[in-house]
Amino acid sequence: MDAGLSEPMTGPGPGTDLIGPGSDLAGPTDTTDGAAPAAVAASPLRRRASDSIFQSLMRLWPREGRRPEASIQTMARLRSAFRGCLVDLIQEARACGDVRSQLRLEGLFGHIVHSTHPEDLWHLRASVYTEVARARSQAEAERRVALLTLQFDLSRGRLKLWNGRG
Secondary structure, eight states, X not given: OOTTSOOOOOSOOTTOOOOSTTSGGGOOOOOTTSOOOHHHHTOTTSOOTTOOHHHHHHHHSOGGGSOOOOOHHHHHHHHHHHHHHHXXXXXXXXXXXXXXXXXXXXXXXXXXXXXXXXXXXXXXXXXXXXXXXHHSOHHHHHHHHHHHHHHHHHTHHHHHHHTTOO
């Protein structure tokens, strides 16, 4: 390029009201150290990698639209039950060298570990069913999911209250 020419603008100009990487409101975008800029990372409009668009929008909703916090004991009990349903499958996949099954199960374990609410785990029951049915049988998958459902029945009264149905 010629030294007298400036580089073209890639984002919205300073007169726009959009917040984005090229906006003056987004803050500095120099991430040479690998960290996200503070203004962008703290922005409630920025989606987390694991969030759906709906979950991102729910963060903007007033407080009554958010789920109440689940107790630490409830989440620990539910996570333990989910891991217990899958631990033999992942050990077997490692022993047999079945990389595909191992990766699927490790991904499911990651979702279990990072879940923040019983509803998140409730939706993972289908994945548990699928993995157990692949490795064992449909009857075993139904048995294990029934055991997981019992764990939710223990706190069903609380879940109804959380959802405003109780």
